Amino acid sequence: MTTLKGKPMTEETFPGRIEVSPTAIASLAGQAVVECYGVVGMANRNLRDGIAEILPRGNYRRGIDVKFVDQHIVIDLYVVIQHGTRISEVAHGIMNRVKYIVEKAVGFPVTQVNVHVQGLHVEESES
Secondary structure (H helix, E strand, C coil), rough: CCCCEEECCCCCCCCCCCCHHHHHHHHHHHHHHCCCCCEEEECCCCCCCCCEEECCCCCCHHHEEEEEEEEEEEEEEEEEECCCHHHHHHHHHHHHHHHHHHHHHHCCCCEEEEEEEEEECCCCCCC
């Protein structure tokens, strides 16, 4: 039976089962996010002193929360985007890309992709 974290997804019977870990989904989502226009990087979901810390590449899981709700995937992303970009457009781009990439790779529906903008990155001007 095909399962998502041990829950049946269809009535069809298969000679085994498929389990997809939240860590695997977070890795897919993290890679999709950092390739989006306007994204500087992933941020820790806990702001320290009101400052968003950009996580080093490859350590995205701290900036992504994956939950399984009623046989669907819910993803929360914590990001830092480039100052001067339209926040709403960048966020919608992230939502669409992550939903597409995860559904294509995993084969299970993603019902929500929530983007939490933890900060804006401002380029330091050279004087």
